[in-house]
Amino acid sequence: MTWVAWRQARAQTAAALAAVAALAAAAVAAGRGDSTLRLWLSVLVVVIPGLLGVFWGAPLVAGELESGSFRLAWTQDVSRIRWLALRLAVAGLAAMAVAGLASWLVTWWAGPLDRAGMNQFGSFDSRDIVPVGYAAFAFALGVLLGTLLRKTVPAMAVTLLAFTGIRLTFRLLARPQLLPSVSRALALNPATTGYGSSGFLPLAPPAALQPAAPDLPNAWITSIAVVNGKGQGLTATELASACPGIGGRAAGRALGRAGHVPAPQGVVTAMQECVSRLAATYHEVVTYQPAGRYWPLQWCELCAFLAAALLLAGACAWRVGKIG
Numbered sequence: 442m443t444w445v446a447w448r449q450a451r452a453q454t455a456a457a458l459a460a461v462a463a464l465a466a467a468a469v470a471a472g473r474g475d476s477t478l479r480l481w482l483s484v485l486v487v488v489i490p491g492l493l494g495v496f497w498g499a500p501l502v503a504g505e506l507e508s509g510s511f512r513l514a515w516t517q518d519v520s521r522i523r524w525l526a527l528r529l530a531v532a533g534l535a536a537m538a539v540a541g542l543a544s545w546l547v548t549w550w551a552g553p554l555d556r557a558g559m560n561q562f563g564s565f566d567s568r569d570i571v572p573v574g575y576a577a578f579a580f581a582l583g584v585l586l587g588t589l590l591r592k593t594v595p596a597m598a599v600t601l602l603a604f605t606g607i608r609l610t611f612r613l614l615a616r617p618q619l620l621p622s623v624s625r626a627l628a629l630n631p632a633t634t635g636y637g638s639s640g641f642l643p644l645a646p647p648a649a650l651q652p653a654a655p656d657l658p659n660a661w662i663t664s665i666a667v668v669n670g671k672g673q674g675l676t677a678t679e680l681a682s683a684c685p686g687i688g689g690r691a692a693g694r695a696l697g698r699a700g701h702v703p704a705p706q707g708v709v710t711a712m713q714e715c716v717s718r719l720a721a722t723y724h725e726v727v728t729y730q731p732a733g734r735y736w737p738l739q740w741c742e743l744c745a746f747l748a749a750a751l752l753l754a755g756a757c758a759w760r761v762g763k764i765g
Contacts, residue, residue, distance in 0.1 A: 449528070453497060454535040461542050468550045479554050482547045486567035489543050490575035491604050493536040498583020499596040501528060502761065506591045525761050529754055533580050540576035544568060561735050562661035566612070569739050574746030579604045581753035588760045611745075617663045619741045622728045627655060629667070629720040631713035636687055647677060650716070652725040659732035666726045667719075675723055684715035 464485075471478055502525070504510075519527075548555075548568045555564060565571070582604055587596035633653035650667050667675040680687065730738065 450532045450535055454532075454539070457493075457535075457539045458542070461539060461546065464543070465546050468546065473550055473553055476554060479551045482551065483564050483567040486540075486544050486547050486572055489540050490536075490572055490579040491601060491608075493540065493576050494579025494583035494600050494604050495597045497532055497536055498580040499587040499600045500593045501532060501584045501587060502757070503587030503591060503593040503596045506588075506764070507593055521761055521764075522758050525758055529581070529584065529757065533577060533750075533754075536576045536580045537573045540572045541570070544570070544572040559658040561659045561732065562730070565661075565735075565738070566608075569736075571739055571742050571746070574743040574750070575608070577750040578607075578746040578753070581750040581757070582607075585753045585757045585760070588757050588764075611742075615745075616738065616742065617730075619738055619745075620730065620734055622663060623731055625655070625727045625729070627652075627725045627727065629716050629723060629725055631716040631720070634712075634716045634725075636712060649677070650675060650680065650719070655727055657727075657729060657732075659735070661730040661734075662727060663730065664728045666728075667723050668726055669723050675719070680719075683718050684711075686711065687715055 464482075468478070468482065544567065551564070551568075555561060555568070561568075566575075579600070583596065583600040586600050586603065587593065590596045590599065629650075629652060635651040635653075636648060637651050638648045652665055652667065654662050654665060669675075
């Protein structure tokens, strides 16, 4: 049965490994100093796990159910649970190997640029070992959704949407909580504190003071807040009271221009005076993960996604056992 499972997975595995080999040859031929190529290679490593879940995971059981071939496969000497376990093990390990090789290739190729950028967390999702966990999870998710929906194309679509949503949710909400953060209190600097809003519409928060991030090479800054001695944040009402006119027409015109352009001197002076007044009561608090937490976070996230993949595999086995 193991040989049968490998025969069913070997064509797609060989094609994927050949694609990775071709990618490696192209990357080496292009040289290791192209920042644009670095960006696209990183994007590729990010999307590979999702593609494996869509094209390898979703059809694994859904294709059998849709074609009716499961009736033959599940009436042999091998039980349906063992059949599923072997199919999951062979194809799942192949998916993890493909994602791992692609990640290793890009991690090696982009190493000089990554070290020069001093921002290791900026490419966290596409480097080292976490793509292996993403691939295992995406594959198991696709198999489970295919088992539940029993249709290949709908399962592929739902797998892509679900995996993307879960990855984004984990990145925004779970990863910052995997390890305790470190906080640093700094005085507000009138020369480097601005005013505005950061984010994507329509989710961008209201305009507020924007202290510059401190120089923390290779650290992951998760938040920057302006608080008083009691830990209370600076409210819009208090900001407007301390700095009348902030964000007014002159400042709005300066902030609204395309690109990065110098603000009028009057706006700069008013902004610095505003921050100087607030600095008597408020200070900047930076929350971050130090550079040394990179590998612990990699291992924590890998284990989290592998554990989730095992749970999904168990759910697959339970559902297959219920199919009549």
